[in-house]
Amino acid sequence: PTPPYLKWAESLHSLLDDQDGIHLFRTFLKQEECADVLDFWFACSGFRKLEASEGNEEKKLKLAKAIYKKYILDNNGIVSRQIKPATKSFIKDCVMRLHIDPAMFDQAQTEIQAVMEENTYPLFLKSDVYLEYT
């Protein structure tokens, strides 16, 4: 069978679908001081999952606010800098109006994913962290 680390090189999706792959990618991103990008990506997925479940509206709102505060609010943050102003305004508007929507972070997640695909993921595959592991 194909070793997992070769699968990780196939696509970002294959990498993010494997616990060890995520761990190694995170180690690399930490070195580059941009691990928040990966955390944000997973936070968006987790939020969508929670949103799809019944009840617990208070928790959903609290979580949406927490994601907004940690990753979007500070314009100098590594995640915030890579999300389009219109996307940020949309999220801010949702939070301010307490209008919590399961898809409210989808566009931001797509933008962050594009950054990873074009930038950090190819760099990771050429990095010492990955090459030493293989």
Place this chain on the structure above:
Amino acid sequence: IDSEDDLLQECISSAMPKKK
């Protein structure tokens, strides 16, 4: 603030794939 962080952490973990 701690509970907000815990909530975020829990959310991030929930989205990660389980060990195969």
